[in-house]
Amino acid sequence: MADTKFPPENNLPAGYEPPKVWTWEPGNGGAFANINRPIAGPTHDKDLPVGKHPLQLYSLGTPNGVKVTIMLEELLAAGHAGAEYDAWLINIGKGEQFGSGFVEVNPNSKIPALMDHQPKDGDKPLRLFESGSILVYLAEKFGAFLPTDLRARTEAMNWLFWQMGSAPFLGGGFGHFYSYAPMKIQYAIDRYAMEVKRQMDVLNRHLADHEFMAGSDYTIADMAIWPWYGRLALKDAYDDAGDFLSVDQYEHVQRWTKQIGERRGVQRGAMVNRTFGDPSTQLRERHDASDFELKTQDKIATA
Incomplete structure:
Protein backbone atom coordinates (compact mmCIF):
# COMPACT_ATOMS: atom_id res chain seq x y z
CA MET A 1 0.00 0.00 0.00
CA ALA A 2 1.39 3.40 -0.97
CA ASP A 3 2.38 5.77 1.81
CA THR A 4 0.17 8.81 1.21
CA LYS A 5 1.45 10.76 4.21
CA PHE A 6 5.14 10.40 3.36
CA PRO A 7 5.38 9.37 -0.30
CA PRO A 8 8.90 7.99 -0.79
CA GLU A 9 9.59 10.15 -3.82
CA ASN A 10 9.33 13.24 -1.60
CA ASN A 11 11.78 11.93 0.97
CA LEU A 12 15.44 12.83 1.15
CA PRO A 13 17.10 11.06 -0.49
CA ALA A 14 14.26 10.44 -2.92
CA GLY A 15 12.81 6.98 -2.45
CA TYR A 16 14.05 6.57 1.12
CA GLU A 17 11.79 4.58 3.43
CA PRO A 18 12.73 3.93 7.08
CA PRO A 19 13.35 0.22 7.68
CA LYS A 20 11.34 -1.61 10.31
CA VAL A 21 14.51 -1.95 12.43
CA TRP A 22 17.31 0.62 12.25
CA THR A 23 20.85 -0.66 11.88
CA TRP A 24 24.08 1.30 12.17
CA GLU A 25 26.26 1.85 9.15
CA PRO A 26 29.70 3.24 10.14
CA GLY A 27 30.75 6.38 8.33
CA ASN A 28 27.22 7.58 7.72
CA GLY A 29 28.42 10.91 6.30
CA GLY A 30 28.81 14.39 7.64
CA ALA A 31 31.24 15.89 10.10
CA PHE A 32 32.19 13.67 13.03
CA ALA A 33 30.91 10.54 11.26
CA ASN A 34 34.21 8.81 12.07
CA ILE A 35 33.56 9.01 15.83
CA ASN A 36 29.79 8.56 15.96
CA ARG A 37 28.50 5.20 17.16
CA PRO A 38 25.34 3.88 18.83
CA ILE A 39 27.02 2.29 21.85
CA ALA A 40 28.79 3.57 24.95
CA GLY A 41 31.99 2.49 26.66
CA PRO A 42 35.70 2.84 25.86
CA THR A 43 37.30 1.98 22.54
CA HIS A 44 40.86 1.84 23.86
CA ASP A 45 42.89 1.88 27.06
CA LYS A 46 44.34 5.24 28.01
CA ASP A 47 44.91 6.69 31.46
CA LEU A 48 44.21 10.36 32.03
CA PRO A 49 47.09 12.63 33.02
CA VAL A 50 47.02 14.26 36.46
CA GLY A 51 48.70 17.59 37.16
CA LYS A 52 49.65 19.44 40.31
CA HIS A 53 46.32 21.02 41.24
CA PRO A 54 43.35 19.42 43.04
CA LEU A 55 41.03 20.31 40.14
CA GLN A 56 41.77 18.39 36.95
CA LEU A 57 39.74 19.38 33.90
CA TYR A 58 39.57 17.25 30.75
CA SER A 59 37.95 19.28 28.03
CA LEU A 60 37.93 21.11 24.71
CA GLY A 61 37.17 24.74 23.89
CA THR A 62 33.62 24.12 22.66
CA PRO A 63 30.76 26.11 24.23
CA ASN A 64 30.17 23.40 26.84
CA GLY A 65 33.85 23.28 27.73
CA VAL A 66 34.17 27.06 27.85
CA LYS A 67 31.43 27.29 30.47
CA VAL A 68 33.67 25.54 32.98
CA THR A 69 36.93 27.32 32.16
CA ILE A 70 35.12 30.67 32.46
CA MET A 71 33.86 29.61 35.89
CA LEU A 72 37.33 28.56 37.03
CA GLU A 73 38.96 31.75 35.76
CA GLU A 74 36.22 33.87 37.36
CA LEU A 75 36.78 32.09 40.68
CA LEU A 76 40.50 32.80 40.48
CA ALA A 77 39.85 36.43 39.54
CA ALA A 78 37.59 36.70 42.59
CA GLY A 79 40.42 35.52 44.86
CA HIS A 80 39.57 31.83 45.29
CA ALA A 81 43.08 30.42 45.13
CA GLY A 82 41.75 26.89 45.65
CA ALA A 83 40.25 27.04 42.16
CA GLU A 84 43.66 26.67 40.51
CA TYR A 85 43.39 23.90 37.96
CA ASP A 86 45.03 21.87 35.24
CA ALA A 87 43.16 21.82 31.92
CA TRP A 88 44.02 18.90 29.67
CA LEU A 89 43.02 18.85 26.02
CA ILE A 90 40.65 16.09 24.91
CA ASN A 91 40.60 15.92 21.11
CA ILE A 92 37.12 14.62 20.35
CA GLY A 93 37.88 14.54 16.62
CA LYS A 94 40.44 11.81 17.35
CA GLY A 95 38.09 9.92 19.69
CA GLU A 96 40.07 10.68 22.86
CA GLN A 97 36.79 10.89 24.80
CA PHE A 98 36.49 7.13 24.34
CA GLY A 99 39.70 6.35 26.22
CA SER A 100 39.19 4.15 29.28
CA GLY A 101 40.36 6.82 31.71
CA PHE A 102 37.99 9.44 30.32
CA VAL A 103 35.05 7.03 30.31
CA GLU A 104 35.71 6.34 34.00
CA VAL A 105 35.18 10.04 34.68
CA ASN A 106 32.30 10.48 32.25
CA PRO A 107 30.51 7.31 31.12
CA ASN A 108 28.71 9.46 28.52
CA SER A 109 32.04 10.24 26.76
CA LYS A 110 31.35 13.96 26.40
CA ILE A 111 33.47 16.92 27.43
CA PRO A 112 33.87 18.56 29.87
CA ALA A 113 34.77 16.22 32.70
CA LEU A 114 36.33 17.21 36.01
CA MET A 115 38.05 15.40 38.85
CA ASP A 116 38.22 17.05 42.26
CA HIS A 117 41.09 15.46 44.17
CA GLN A 118 40.27 17.43 47.32
CA PRO A 119 36.48 17.31 47.75
CA LYS A 120 34.98 18.92 50.81
CA ASP A 121 34.15 15.59 52.45
CA GLY A 122 37.85 14.67 52.52
CA ASP A 123 37.14 11.34 50.85
CA LYS A 124 38.50 9.91 47.61
CA PRO A 125 38.60 12.00 44.41
CA LEU A 126 35.19 12.95 43.09
CA ARG A 127 34.21 12.81 39.44
CA LEU A 128 31.96 15.37 37.78
CA PHE A 129 30.40 15.37 34.33
CA GLU A 130 27.76 17.48 32.56
CA SER A 131 28.71 21.16 32.42
CA GLY A 132 25.69 22.32 34.43
CA SER A 133 26.49 19.90 37.23
CA ILE A 134 30.12 21.08 37.26
CA LEU A 135 29.06 24.75 37.47
CA VAL A 136 26.74 24.12 40.41
CA TYR A 137 29.36 22.01 42.17
CA LEU A 138 32.04 24.66 41.86
CA ALA A 139 29.65 27.43 42.88
CA GLU A 140 28.74 25.54 46.03
CA LYS A 141 32.31 24.45 46.76
CA PHE A 142 33.58 28.04 46.70
CA GLY A 143 30.42 29.87 47.69
CA ALA A 144 30.47 32.09 44.61
CA PHE A 145 28.39 33.03 41.56
CA LEU A 146 25.24 31.33 42.83
CA PRO A 147 23.09 33.52 45.11
CA THR A 148 22.03 32.20 48.50
CA ASP A 149 18.80 34.21 48.49
CA ALA A 270 37.45 31.35 26.35
CA MET A 271 41.12 30.71 25.49
CA VAL A 272 41.58 27.49 27.46
CA ASN A 273 41.58 24.23 25.46
CA ARG A 274 40.88 26.27 22.31
CA THR A 275 42.22 24.70 19.11
CA PHE A 276 40.88 27.06 16.44
CA GLY A 277 41.00 30.73 15.48
CA ASP A 278 43.80 33.22 16.09
CA PRO A 279 46.80 31.33 17.56
CA SER A 280 47.24 34.09 20.15
CA THR A 281 43.81 33.12 21.58
CA GLN A 282 44.63 29.42 21.83
CA LEU A 283 45.86 28.07 25.15
CA ARG A 284 45.51 24.41 24.35
CA GLU A 285 46.44 23.27 27.85
CA ARG A 286 46.49 25.32 31.02
CA HIS A 287 48.50 24.35 34.09
CA ASP A 288 49.47 27.72 35.57
CA ALA A 289 48.21 31.30 35.37
CA SER A 290 51.44 32.28 33.63
CA ASP A 291 50.52 30.06 30.70
CA PHE A 292 48.31 32.84 29.31
CA GLU A 293 51.41 34.97 28.78
CA LEU A 294 53.90 32.24 27.93
CA LYS A 295 52.21 29.27 26.27
CA THR A 296 49.59 30.45 23.80
CA GLN A 297 49.84 28.74 20.45
CA ASP A 298 51.48 31.67 18.69
CA LYS A 299 54.33 31.65 21.22
CA ILE A 300 54.73 27.88 21.08
CA ALA A 301 54.90 27.99 17.28
CA THR A 302 57.75 30.50 17.33
CA ALA A 303 59.67 29.06 20.27
Whole structure:
Protein backbone atom coordinates (compact mmCIF):
# COMPACT_ATOMS: atom_id res chain seq x y z
CA MET A 1 0.00 0.00 0.00
CA ALA A 2 1.39 3.40 -0.97
CA ASP A 3 2.38 5.77 1.81
CA THR A 4 0.17 8.81 1.21
CA LYS A 5 1.45 10.76 4.21
CA PHE A 6 5.14 10.40 3.36
CA PRO A 7 5.38 9.37 -0.30
CA PRO A 8 8.90 7.99 -0.79
CA GLU A 9 9.59 10.15 -3.82
CA ASN A 10 9.33 13.24 -1.60
CA ASN A 11 11.78 11.93 0.97
CA LEU A 12 15.44 12.83 1.15
CA PRO A 13 17.10 11.06 -0.49
CA ALA A 14 14.26 10.44 -2.92
CA GLY A 15 12.81 6.98 -2.45
CA TYR A 16 14.05 6.57 1.12
CA GLU A 17 11.79 4.58 3.43
CA PRO A 18 12.73 3.93 7.08
CA PRO A 19 13.35 0.22 7.68
CA LYS A 20 11.34 -1.61 10.31
CA VAL A 21 14.51 -1.95 12.43
CA TRP A 22 17.31 0.62 12.25
CA THR A 23 20.85 -0.66 11.88
CA TRP A 24 24.08 1.30 12.17
CA GLU A 25 26.26 1.85 9.15
CA PRO A 26 29.70 3.24 10.14
CA GLY A 27 30.75 6.38 8.33
CA ASN A 28 27.22 7.58 7.72
CA GLY A 29 28.42 10.91 6.30
CA GLY A 30 28.81 14.39 7.64
CA ALA A 31 31.24 15.89 10.10
CA PHE A 32 32.19 13.67 13.03
CA ALA A 33 30.91 10.54 11.26
CA ASN A 34 34.21 8.81 12.07
CA ILE A 35 33.56 9.01 15.83
CA ASN A 36 29.79 8.56 15.96
CA ARG A 37 28.50 5.20 17.16
CA PRO A 38 25.34 3.88 18.83
CA ILE A 39 27.02 2.29 21.85
CA ALA A 40 28.79 3.57 24.95
CA GLY A 41 31.99 2.49 26.66
CA PRO A 42 35.70 2.84 25.86
CA THR A 43 37.30 1.98 22.54
CA HIS A 44 40.86 1.84 23.86
CA ASP A 45 42.89 1.88 27.06
CA LYS A 46 44.34 5.24 28.01
CA ASP A 47 44.91 6.69 31.46
CA LEU A 48 44.21 10.36 32.03
CA PRO A 49 47.09 12.63 33.02
CA VAL A 50 47.02 14.26 36.46
CA GLY A 51 48.70 17.59 37.16
CA LYS A 52 49.65 19.44 40.31
CA HIS A 53 46.32 21.02 41.24
CA PRO A 54 43.35 19.42 43.04
CA LEU A 55 41.03 20.31 40.14
CA GLN A 56 41.77 18.39 36.95
CA LEU A 57 39.74 19.38 33.90
CA TYR A 58 39.57 17.25 30.75
CA SER A 59 37.95 19.28 28.03
CA LEU A 60 37.93 21.11 24.71
CA GLY A 61 37.17 24.74 23.89
CA THR A 62 33.62 24.12 22.66
CA PRO A 63 30.76 26.11 24.23
CA ASN A 64 30.17 23.40 26.84
CA GLY A 65 33.85 23.28 27.73
CA VAL A 66 34.17 27.06 27.85
CA LYS A 67 31.43 27.29 30.47
CA VAL A 68 33.67 25.54 32.98
CA THR A 69 36.93 27.32 32.16
CA ILE A 70 35.12 30.67 32.46
CA MET A 71 33.86 29.61 35.89
CA LEU A 72 37.33 28.56 37.03
CA GLU A 73 38.96 31.75 35.76
CA GLU A 74 36.22 33.87 37.36
CA LEU A 75 36.78 32.09 40.68
CA LEU A 76 40.50 32.80 40.48
CA ALA A 77 39.85 36.43 39.54
CA ALA A 78 37.59 36.70 42.59
CA GLY A 79 40.42 35.52 44.86
CA HIS A 80 39.57 31.83 45.29
CA ALA A 81 43.08 30.42 45.13
CA GLY A 82 41.75 26.89 45.65
CA ALA A 83 40.25 27.04 42.16
CA GLU A 84 43.66 26.67 40.51
CA TYR A 85 43.39 23.90 37.96
CA ASP A 86 45.03 21.87 35.24
CA ALA A 87 43.16 21.82 31.92
CA TRP A 88 44.02 18.90 29.67
CA LEU A 89 43.02 18.85 26.02
CA ILE A 90 40.65 16.09 24.91
CA ASN A 91 40.60 15.92 21.11
CA ILE A 92 37.12 14.62 20.35
CA GLY A 93 37.88 14.54 16.62
CA LYS A 94 40.44 11.81 17.35
CA GLY A 95 38.09 9.92 19.69
CA GLU A 96 40.07 10.68 22.86
CA GLN A 97 36.79 10.89 24.80
CA PHE A 98 36.49 7.13 24.34
CA GLY A 99 39.70 6.35 26.22
CA SER A 100 39.19 4.15 29.28
CA GLY A 101 40.36 6.82 31.71
CA PHE A 102 37.99 9.44 30.32
CA VAL A 103 35.05 7.03 30.31
CA GLU A 104 35.71 6.34 34.00
CA VAL A 105 35.18 10.04 34.68
CA ASN A 106 32.30 10.48 32.25
CA PRO A 107 30.51 7.31 31.12
CA ASN A 108 28.71 9.46 28.52
CA SER A 109 32.04 10.24 26.76
CA LYS A 110 31.35 13.96 26.40
CA ILE A 111 33.47 16.92 27.43
CA PRO A 112 33.87 18.56 29.87
CA ALA A 113 34.77 16.22 32.70
CA LEU A 114 36.33 17.21 36.01
CA MET A 115 38.05 15.40 38.85
CA ASP A 116 38.22 17.05 42.26
CA HIS A 117 41.09 15.46 44.17
CA GLN A 118 40.27 17.43 47.32
CA PRO A 119 36.48 17.31 47.75
CA LYS A 120 34.98 18.92 50.81
CA ASP A 121 34.15 15.59 52.45
CA GLY A 122 37.85 14.67 52.52
CA ASP A 123 37.14 11.34 50.85
CA LYS A 124 38.50 9.91 47.61
CA PRO A 125 38.60 12.00 44.41
CA LEU A 126 35.19 12.95 43.09
CA ARG A 127 34.21 12.81 39.44
CA LEU A 128 31.96 15.37 37.78
CA PHE A 129 30.40 15.37 34.33
CA GLU A 130 27.76 17.48 32.56
CA SER A 131 28.71 21.16 32.42
CA GLY A 132 25.69 22.32 34.43
CA SER A 133 26.49 19.90 37.23
CA ILE A 134 30.12 21.08 37.26
CA LEU A 135 29.06 24.75 37.47
CA VAL A 136 26.74 24.12 40.41
CA TYR A 137 29.36 22.01 42.17
CA LEU A 138 32.04 24.66 41.86
CA ALA A 139 29.65 27.43 42.88
CA GLU A 140 28.74 25.54 46.03
CA LYS A 141 32.31 24.45 46.76
CA PHE A 142 33.58 28.04 46.70
CA GLY A 143 30.42 29.87 47.69
CA ALA A 144 30.47 32.09 44.61
CA PHE A 145 28.39 33.03 41.56
CA LEU A 146 25.24 31.33 42.83
CA PRO A 147 23.09 33.52 45.11
CA THR A 148 22.03 32.20 48.50
CA ASP A 149 18.80 34.21 48.49
CA LEU A 150 15.96 31.83 47.61
CA ARG A 151 14.47 33.84 44.77
CA ALA A 152 17.75 34.88 43.15
CA ARG A 153 19.15 31.35 43.41
CA THR A 154 16.01 29.89 41.90
CA GLU A 155 16.14 32.35 39.00
CA ALA A 156 19.78 31.47 38.34
CA MET A 157 18.92 27.78 38.36
CA ASN A 158 15.93 28.39 36.08
CA TRP A 159 18.15 29.95 33.44
CA LEU A 160 20.95 27.42 33.89
CA PHE A 161 18.56 24.58 33.16
CA TRP A 162 16.97 26.60 30.35
CA GLN A 163 20.38 26.66 28.69
CA MET A 164 20.99 22.97 29.23
CA GLY A 165 17.67 22.15 27.59
CA SER A 166 17.77 24.76 24.83
CA ALA A 167 21.33 24.63 23.50
CA PRO A 168 20.94 21.20 21.86
CA PHE A 169 18.47 22.84 19.46
CA LEU A 170 21.15 25.43 18.63
CA GLY A 171 24.14 23.10 18.40
CA GLY A 172 22.93 19.61 17.60
CA GLY A 173 19.94 20.90 15.66
CA PHE A 174 20.56 24.15 13.81
CA GLY A 175 24.35 24.01 13.86
CA HIS A 176 24.45 20.43 12.65
CA PHE A 177 22.09 20.85 9.71
CA TYR A 178 23.36 24.32 8.77
CA SER A 179 27.10 23.58 8.92
CA TYR A 180 27.91 19.91 9.43
CA ALA A 181 25.36 17.72 7.63
CA PRO A 182 26.53 16.25 4.29
CA MET A 183 23.63 17.95 2.49
CA LYS A 184 21.46 21.04 2.93
CA ILE A 185 17.97 20.00 4.01
CA GLN A 186 15.61 22.97 3.92
CA TYR A 187 13.03 21.46 6.25
CA ALA A 188 15.61 20.75 8.97
CA ILE A 189 17.31 24.14 8.62
CA ASP A 190 14.00 26.02 8.66
CA ARG A 191 12.74 24.05 11.66
CA TYR A 192 15.80 24.68 13.81
CA ALA A 193 16.35 28.27 12.62
CA MET A 194 12.84 29.07 13.80
CA GLU A 195 13.53 27.57 17.21
CA VAL A 196 16.88 29.30 17.66
CA LYS A 197 15.35 32.66 16.77
CA ARG A 198 12.60 32.01 19.30
CA GLN A 199 15.24 31.29 21.93
CA MET A 200 17.10 34.48 21.07
CA ASP A 201 13.85 36.37 21.47
CA VAL A 202 13.30 34.75 24.88
CA LEU A 203 16.72 36.03 25.94
CA ASN A 204 16.22 39.45 24.39
CA ARG A 205 12.90 40.04 26.14
CA HIS A 206 14.33 38.93 29.48
CA LEU A 207 17.49 41.00 29.19
CA ALA A 208 15.50 44.10 28.33
CA ASP A 209 14.59 44.28 32.03
CA HIS A 210 17.53 42.53 33.68
CA GLU A 211 21.24 43.32 33.67
CA PHE A 212 22.17 39.65 34.02
CA MET A 213 20.21 36.45 33.64
CA ALA A 214 19.36 36.16 37.35
CA GLY A 215 18.81 39.90 37.84
CA SER A 216 21.46 42.23 39.20
CA ASP A 217 24.00 39.49 40.00
CA TYR A 218 26.40 37.83 37.55
CA THR A 219 25.99 34.08 38.06
CA ILE A 220 26.70 30.65 36.62
CA ALA A 221 23.60 31.15 34.45
CA ASP A 222 25.42 33.88 32.51
CA MET A 223 28.52 31.69 32.27
CA ALA A 224 26.46 28.84 30.83
CA ILE A 225 24.49 30.88 28.30
CA TRP A 226 27.22 33.23 27.01
CA PRO A 227 29.43 30.62 25.24
CA TRP A 228 26.42 29.43 23.24
CA TYR A 229 24.21 32.45 22.59
CA GLY A 230 26.81 35.16 23.06
CA ARG A 231 29.01 33.43 20.50
CA LEU A 232 26.07 33.38 18.10
CA ALA A 233 25.37 37.07 18.80
CA LEU A 234 29.01 37.83 17.95
CA LYS A 235 28.61 36.03 14.61
CA ASP A 236 31.25 33.57 15.71
CA ALA A 237 29.22 30.38 15.32
CA TYR A 238 28.49 28.09 12.39
CA ASP A 239 30.02 30.03 9.53
CA ASP A 240 27.68 32.89 8.51
CA ALA A 241 24.86 31.81 10.85
CA GLY A 242 24.82 35.18 12.63
CA ASP A 243 23.81 36.94 9.43
CA PHE A 244 21.46 34.12 8.44
CA LEU A 245 19.62 34.50 11.77
CA SER A 246 19.78 38.34 11.83
CA VAL A 247 21.32 38.37 15.30
CA ASP A 248 21.93 42.14 15.26
CA GLN A 249 18.22 42.68 15.87
CA TYR A 250 18.48 41.29 19.42
CA GLU A 251 19.76 44.53 20.96
CA HIS A 252 19.54 43.47 24.59
CA VAL A 253 21.34 40.20 23.91
CA GLN A 254 24.01 42.25 22.13
CA ARG A 255 24.40 44.54 25.16
CA TRP A 256 24.68 41.60 27.54
CA THR A 257 27.06 39.74 25.23
CA LYS A 258 29.44 42.69 25.09
CA GLN A 259 29.24 43.27 28.84
CA ILE A 260 30.06 39.65 29.67
CA GLY A 261 32.79 39.50 27.04
CA GLU A 262 34.66 42.39 28.66
CA ARG A 263 35.28 40.40 31.84
CA ARG A 264 38.87 39.19 32.24
CA GLY A 265 37.76 35.81 33.54
CA VAL A 266 35.59 35.30 30.48
CA GLN A 267 38.35 36.34 28.10
CA ARG A 268 40.78 33.93 29.73
CA GLY A 269 38.29 31.11 30.05
CA ALA A 270 37.45 31.35 26.35
CA MET A 271 41.12 30.71 25.49
CA VAL A 272 41.58 27.49 27.46
CA ASN A 273 41.58 24.23 25.46
CA ARG A 274 40.88 26.27 22.31
CA THR A 275 42.22 24.70 19.11
CA PHE A 276 40.88 27.06 16.44
CA GLY A 277 41.00 30.73 15.48
CA ASP A 278 43.80 33.22 16.09
CA PRO A 279 46.80 31.33 17.56
CA SER A 280 47.24 34.09 20.15
CA THR A 281 43.81 33.12 21.58
CA GLN A 282 44.63 29.42 21.83
CA LEU A 283 45.86 28.07 25.15
CA ARG A 284 45.51 24.41 24.35
CA GLU A 285 46.44 23.27 27.85
CA ARG A 286 46.49 25.32 31.02
CA HIS A 287 48.50 24.35 34.09
CA ASP A 288 49.47 27.72 35.57
CA ALA A 289 48.21 31.30 35.37
CA SER A 290 51.44 32.28 33.63
CA ASP A 291 50.52 30.06 30.70
CA PHE A 292 48.31 32.84 29.31
CA GLU A 293 51.41 34.97 28.78
CA LEU A 294 53.90 32.24 27.93
CA LYS A 295 52.21 29.27 26.27
CA THR A 296 49.59 30.45 23.80
CA GLN A 297 49.84 28.74 20.45
CA ASP A 298 51.48 31.67 18.69
CA LYS A 299 54.33 31.65 21.22
CA ILE A 300 54.73 27.88 21.08
CA ALA A 301 54.90 27.99 17.28
CA THR A 302 57.75 30.50 17.33
CA ALA A 303 59.67 29.06 20.27
